[in-house]
Amino acid sequence: MADPFTWQTLAGDVSAGPRAGRLTTPHGAVETPAFIPVGTRGTVRGVLPGALRAVGVQIVLANTYHLMLRPGADVVRDLGGLHAFMAWDGPILTDSGGYQVFSLADRRRVTDQGLVFRSHIDGAEVVLTPESAVAAQNALGADVVMALDICPPYPCPRPEVEEAVRRTLAWADRCRAAHTRRDQALWGIVQGGVEEDLRCRCAESLASMDLAGYAVGGVSVGEGHENLCRVLDWTVPLLPADRPRYLMGVGEPRDVVAAVARGVDLFDCVLPTRNGRSASAFTSGGMLRLRNERFKADARPIEPGCDCPACRGFFNTLSPGGREQSEGDQALGSRHSPSPRPSPIEGKGVMKQPFSRGAIRHFFQAGEMLGPILVSIHNLRFFTRLFGRLREAVREGRFRAEAQAVLDTYAASD
Amino acid sequence: MADPFTWQTLAGDVSAGPRAGRLTTPHGAVETPAFIPVGTRGTVRGVLPGALRAVGVQIVLANTYHLMLRPGADVVRDLGGLHAFMAWDGPILTDSGGYQVFSLADRRRVTDQGLVFRSHIDGAEVVLTPESAVAAQNALGADVVMALDICPPYPCPRPEVEEAVRRTLAWADRCRAAHTRRDQALWGIVQGGVEEDLRCRCAESLASMDLAGYAVGGVSVGEGHENLCRVLDWTVPLLPADRPRYLMGVGEPRDVVAAVARGVDLFDCVLPTRNGRSASAFTSGGMLRLRNERFKADARPIEPGCDCPACRGFFNTLSPGGREQSEGDQALGSRHSPSPRPSPIEGKGVMKQPFSRGAIRHFFQAGEMLGPILVSIHNLRFFTRLFGRLREAVREGRFRAEAQAVLDTYAASD
Numbered sequence: 011m012a013d014p015f016t017w018q019t020l021a022g023d024v025s026a027g028p029r030a031g032r033l034t035t036p037h038g039a040v041e042t043p044a045f046i047p048v049g050t051r052g053t054v055r056g057v058l059p060g061a062l063r064a065v066g067v068q069i070v071l072a073n074t075y076h077l078m079l080r081p082g083a084d085v086v087r088d089l090g091g092l093h094a095f096m097a098w099d100g101p102i103l104t105d106s107g108g109y110q111v112f113s114l115a116d117r118r119r120v121t122d123q124g125l126v127f128r129s130h131i132d133g134a135e136v137v138l139t140p141e142s143a144v145a146a147q148n149a150l151g152a153d154v155v156m157a158l159d160i161c162p163p164y165p166c167p168r169p170e171v172e173e174a175v176r177r178t179l180a181w182a183d184r185c186r187a188a189h190t191r192r193d194q195a196l197w198g199i200v201q202g203g204v205e206e207d208l209r210c211r212c213a214e215s216l217a218s219m220d221l222a223g224y225a226v227g228g229v230s231v232g233e234g235h236e237n238l239c240r241v242l243d244w245t246v247p248l249l250p251a252d253r254p255r256y257l258m259g260v261g262e263p264r265d266v267v268a269a270v271a272r273g274v275d276l277f278d279c280v281l282p283t284r285n286g287r288s289a290s291a292f293t294s295g296g297m298l299r300l301r302n303e304r305f306k307a308d309a310r311p312i313e314p315g316c317d318c319p320a321c322r323g324f325f326n327t328l329s330p331g332g333r334e335q336s337e338g339d340q341a342l343g344s345r346h347s348p349s350p351r352p353s354p355i356e357g358k359g360v361m362k363q364p365f366s367r368g369a370i371r372h373f374f375q376a377g378e379m380l381g382p383i384l385v386s387i388h389n390l391r392f393f394t395r396l397f398g399r400l401r402e403a404v405r406e407g408r409f410r411a412e413a414q415a416v417l418d419t420y421a422a423s424d
Numbered sequence: 425m426a427d428p429f430t431w432q433t434l435a436g437d438v439s440a441g442p443r444a445g446r447l448t449t450p451h452g453a454v455e456t457p458a459f460i461p462v463g464t465r466g467t468v469r470g471v472l473p474g475a476l477r478a479v480g481v482q483i484v485l486a487n488t489y490h491l492m493l494r495p496g497a498d499v500v501r502d503l504g505g506l507h508a509f510m511a512w513d514g515p516i517l518t519d520s521g522g523y524q525v526f527s528l529a530d531r532r533r534v535t536d537q538g539l540v541f542r543s544h545i546d547g548a549e550v551v552l553t554p555e556s557a558v559a560a561q562n563a564l565g566a567d568v569v570m571a572l573d574i575c576p577p578y579p580c581p582r583p584e585v586e587e588a589v590r591r592t593l594a595w596a597d598r599c600r601a602a603h604t605r606r607d608q609a610l611w612g613i614v615q616g617g618v619e620e621d622l623r624c625r626c627a628e629s630l631a632s633m634d635l636a637g638y639a640v641g642g643v644s645v646g647e648g649h650e651n652l653c654r655v656l657d658w659t660v661p662l663l664p665a666d667r668p669r670y671l672m673g674v675g676e677p678r679d680v681v682a683a684v685a686r687g688v689d690l691f692d693c694v695l696p697t698r699n700g701r702s703a704s705a706f707t708s709g710g711m712l713r714l715r716n717e718r719f720k721a722d723a724r725p726i727e728p729g730c731d732c733p734a735c736r737g738f739f740n741t742l743s744p745g746g747r748e749q750s751e752g753d754q755a756l757g758s759r760h761s762p763s764p765r766p767s768p769i770e771g772k773g774v775m776k777q778p779f780s781r782g783a784i785r786h787f788f789q790a791g792e793m794l795g796p797i798l799v800s801i802h803n804l805r806f807f808t809r810l811f812g813r814l815r816e817a818v819r820e821g822r823f824r825a826e827a828q829a830v831l832d833t834y835a836a837s838d
Contacts, residue, residue, distance in 0.1 A: 052786060056793040059777070060738030061472075081720060081786040088721045089782040097737065097777040306495060307502045323511065324474030363473070363511040368503040372466060372495045379470040379793055 015195045021405040026247040026273040030404040033254050035101040035153040036193050040068045043270045045393045046278035051076045056383040059098045066394035069101040071278045075110030079129045083149035091151030103154040106143045109161045140184035157185040159199040164233040171203040175212045197223035204237045213248035223254040230259035242272040267413045282393050286386030289374045308367040318391035320384040323362035429609045435819040440661040440687040444818040449515040449567040450607050454482045457684045459807045460692035465490045470797040473512045480808035483515040485692045489524030493543050497563035505565030517568040520557045523575045554598035571599040573613040578647045585617040589626045611637035618651045627662035637668040644673035656686040681827045696807050700800030703788045722781040732805035734798040737776035
């Protein structure tokens with residue numbers, strides 16, 4: 011059987027410069043550089059899979075920690091696996107749960123064997139070992155699964171970072187041994203804080219394990235932009251050029267541009283949806299805080315010119331039964347129902363009415379779900395557009411200029 | 425200028441028996457009997473306009489009371505009116521606010537002049553007269569606007585019902601005088617509690633005002649199914665046969681069937697969305713309480729055979745920019761982006777993965793928005809299918825049999 015996972019560098023610098031590539035998985039391909047929206051508990055909050063597709067999302071992430079506690083990895087498996095659970099037939103990546111244990115769980119203990127902690131939901135004691143993290147991810151069934159790692163805080167005493175690297179490496183090896191599903195790819199995670207020698211040792215040792223992909227973890231913990239760049243400068247050149255590289259938890263446009271410049275292919279971040287839920291909209295002119303009184307009677311869409319459904323309108327192509335009318339539909343009145351009213355601009359079946367900033371502000375003021383939903387959708391589109399710009403620029407050999415254009419926009423708007 | 429509002433009876437009994445008709449408005453036609461989902465504060469909670477279209481919704485309702493208090497009718501007007509505000513280009517109906525004043529507002533006083541009350545949002549004193557209710561609805565800009573009425577509780581002393589009818593009639597006349605927009609139709613509301621003579625007097629007097637449509641109000645206040653049927657038996661025969669008839673706040677399938685049998689054309693009700701938000705799903709086999717433990721590992725969709733997006737999958741036809749790829753899209757990577765993975769069943773660009781009951785239960789347990797969103801969408805489709813069945817049956821001259829089939833299902837499942 012051919013390996014269902016392939017990596018191709020399509021353009022750019024194969025080693026440690028900006029590159030465009032294609033990751034193939036059993037559930038389709040991902041064109042990189044790519045953004046991975048976070049679907050923590052099996053859903054990108056408030057955004058239906060059709061809308062994810064509509065805004066150009068290629069791959070989503072779910073959290074093993076959350077799903078193993080509720081509803082349980084075996085329950086997800088029994089429901090058909092994560093693709094069925096999320097109703098998402100594209101590629102999915104699960105993280106191993108290590109990061110969440112450190113950020114969310116109560117009374118955790120770390121031993122060489124694994125992690126022991128109390129569930130933040132019901133206080134139950136849970137043990138997470140490299141083997142059980144892999145077993146849980148095998149049950150969940152994502153395309154890409156991550157090795158269990160230890161993510162030290164920042165700042166962190168060097169001996170603790172040393173121990174984190176030692177365990178992360180030992181655990182990656184145990185994860186590799188435990189991983190059985192050939193239709194899932196196991197990726198390793200580089201730790202090492204901001205210690206150059208530890209980062210390098212971790213990257214080299216993981217590289218020697220011949221894993222299917224590599225992540226840089228232990229960032230976005232307060233270390234700041236400069237340290238992030240240093241970590242990437244040390245780490246990326248030591249990772250195999252013929253494997254995808256994933257920077258965990260990073261999404262600020264400035265960090266993304268710097269990381270793509272250093273050869274990173276994939277990024278996950280809660281920013282578009284978390285900010286969306288708090289009425290903060292990304293635009294090319296800067297962030298809009300849509301609860302602000304000044305938007306009360308603003309009839310413009312979130313970002314004029316944006317092609318997301320919130321800014322351009324929702325299209326009436328989602329008819330029940332899709333393109334094929336089912337017999338049920340016909341029996342239930344479609345034969346006699348009115349033709350959709352032709353829009354003066356667009357023609358039959360198309361609804362092209364955007365939501366105004368004023369309406370979206372109102373939805374937030376009134377506590378209506380549509381506020382978070384619409385701004386999350388818009389922000390996701392903002393991110394997929396940003397990554398589309400970067401991909402295109404790499405392919406056309408003009409990454410530096412495009413990167414500068416992105417940075418200028420953000421510098422001007424902050 | 426031709427009247428933009430027309431009513432045609434297409435089949436059935438024009439007087440007071442089941443009939444199928446077509447209401448034409450400036451924003452399209454409504455095939456009746458039809459269900460009107462409630463978008464209280466300018467949104468059907470959690471359901472985007474594309475999804476409303478997808479499940480066959482033809483017309484939506486918004487509440488003048490809520491919108492005049494927040495964000496203000498003038499703000500909605502300045503944002504382009506209610507169609508722009510809701511991003512819904514189909515027909516819209518607004519109620520006058522009278523019912524909400526009685527059910528929600530604090531310290532209300534009723535005089536012949538109008539209603540004085542305290543806003544439930546900020547305690548501000550608000551005056552609502554027939555003239556200001558029409559002005560607010562003119563500003564909101566719905567296709568159909570309702571006369572201000574007084575809705576007595578049930579039970580209610582006869583003198584109070586008498587006074588409510590007297591004021592409702594006087595106010596309807598004042599509303600008619602105040603209403604100016606020719607692109608909006610003003611409908612009257614029959615009150616009179618469960619007093620036959622008062623209901624008849626109210627219906628006859630309103631009929632003599634030659635309004636564009638007629639509602640039966642003052643029901644769904646605890647009077648019960650038998651009283652509802654009696655009210656309709658008294659009232660409907662006195663309403664003009666060539667005008668649409670609307671039963672306010674009624675949606676229980678048993679009540680709907682009884683009302684269609686008595687000549688009612690339109691119904692609004694919060695049931696599909698309110699129940700959807702509390703995890704109660706309508707199915708042809710009865711109500712499913714999806715928080716129940718027994719659904720934890722249930723891999724079936726909410727209702728096997730249902731064609732709603734939750735039960736059949738979300739279709740990838742909502743690409744950014746719709747059918748026409750914009751230049752921006754192309755510049756942003758579409759030329760190079762991967763072909764959507766062909767589904768083994770459906771072909772290019774189609775995602776046909778339903779959500780399982782187990783996944784939906786999990787979303788409710790975890791407090792994720794997708795729970796309310798998915799069950800609301802399903803329930804709305806359940807209602808549009810039910811109404812489609814009734815329309816079809818009337819057109820084919822087999823309403824009695826279909827009505828009995830609907831009732832048998834509900835009797836068996838309750």
